[in-house]
Amino acid sequence: MSLNKQTALPTLVVLISGSGSNLQAIINAIKAGRLNARIAAVISNRADVLGLQRATDAGIPTVTLDHTRFDSRAAFDQALQAQIDGFEPDLVVLAGFMRILTPDFVRHYAGRMLNIHPSLLPLYKGIHTHRRVLEDGGHEHGVSVHFVTPELDGGPVIIQAKVPVLPSDTEQSLAQRIQEQEHIIYPRAIQWFVEGRLTLEGNQAMLDGKALTRPAQHLN
Numbered sequence: 001m002s003l004n005k006q007t008a009l010p011t012l013v014v015l016i017s018g019s020g021s022n023l024q025a026i027i028n029a030i031k032a033g034r035l036n037a038r039i040a041a042v043i044s045n046r047a048d049v050l051g052l053q054r055a056t057d058a059g060i061p062t063v064t065l066d067h068t069r070f071d072s073r074a075a076f077d078q079a080l081q082a083q084i085d086g087f088e089p090d091l092v093v094l095a096g097f098m099r100i101l102t103p104d105f106v107r108h109y110a111g112r113m114l115n116i117h118p119s120l121l122p123l124y125k126g127i128h129t130h131r132r133v134l135e136d137g138g139h140e141h142g143v144s145v146h147f148v149t150p151e152l153d154g155g156p157v158i159i160q161a162k163v164p165v166l167p168s169d170t171e172q173s174l175a176q177r178i179q180e181q182e183h184i185i186y187p188r189a190i191q192w193f194v195e196g197r198l199t200l201e202g203n204q205a206m207l208d209g210k211a212l213t214r215p216a217q218h219l220n
Contacts (some may be wrong), residue, residue, distance in 0.1 A: 009038040010194035013089040015046045015080075015097035020051020020114060021179060022095040022186050028060045029187035039193045043080065045099055067099065077105040084109075091193055094121050094148065095186070103150040111200035112140040113148040114193070116186050120160055121146060125153035130171045130178070141165050141174060143182050144215065145189040147200045156205035158198060159185045161218040185218045 016021050023042060029035035041054040042055035043063045055062045063083055070076035076099075084092060106113070119129040121144040131146040133141045149155035161181035163176065192198035197208050205212040 009036060010090045011040045011088065012037050012091050012093050012190070013040055013084050013087050014042045014055075014093045014095050016042060016049065016051040016095050017046050017098040018051060018096050019048050020049070020054045020095065022182055023051050024054050025183035026093065026095070026187055027054065027060075029191075034186045035191050035194070037091075037190065038185060040089055041083075043083055045076075045080075045097070048206065051096070055108060061177075073100070074102050074104070077102045081105055081108060091190065093186075093190060100152060101148070106148055106150045109148070111147065112193075113212065114145060114189060115148050115153075115155070116145050116156070116182055117153050118143050118175070118182070119153075120162065121153060121157050130174045133165060134171065134174065138165050141178065143178050143185065145185055147205055149203065156200065156203060156212070157215040158189050158192075158205050158207070158212060159216040159218060160186050161187075181218065188218070 014026065016023055026035065026039065030037060039060050040063045041063055042051065043065060044052055045065055045067045047064045047066065052062050052064065063203045064081060065080055070079065090112065092109050092113040094113065120142040124132055130141070140162055142160055144157045144160045146157045147155040161184065163177045163181060189198065192207060199206045207216065
């Protein structure tokens with residue numbers, strides 16, 4: 001990380017596509033002193049989403065980059081990369097950014113881009129995870145923070161939180177309980193990174209110099 005300036009806080013750029021609840025959790029963690037970082041910008045591929053208003057309310061610069069205005073996924077990612085790099089972030093944080101990223105883009109940020117996914121990876125990669133767990137009759141669900149690699153939702157997992165699936169659960173009730181856990185573990189993983197405790201070596205997440213052969217677990 002480029003943390004050679006003594007007085008500078010580690011810098012984040014957060015990418016969103018919607019309401020930005022995890023963005024708000026990160027903002028709250030910074031305000032509470034639980035996360036020692038600065039959000040340099042919030043970038044959305046969709047205009048008029050609540051997440052942009054959350055950023056504005058917190059005094060954070062915003063950028064909207066409409067993916068529909070680009071001829072290809074690669075062209076969009078190149079423009080997105082240029083926007084991100086203009087802020088010189090130490091870490092890129094995907095917080096509900098609903099785009100499949102090109103391998104070149106992912107490689108450019110190798111080891112300095114995190115994502116949060118609403119399942120206990122490697123289970124239920126992709127979308128509609130709550131619905132799929134319920135359809136399968138699963139008894140346990142959860143959320144994972146992981147490094148981003150070219151494989152969709154396939155990067156090394158850093159930390160997970162588990163929740164039971166209740167007989168009365170709907171997609172909405174399950175999603176709400178999962179989201180509560182997201183808001184705890186994502187700022188925690190980001191703090192590990194900005195402290196220099198969390199790194200990616202090869203395809204292995206390392207915490208305090210030791211391989212995370214199993215993800216760290218947040219106990220409810």
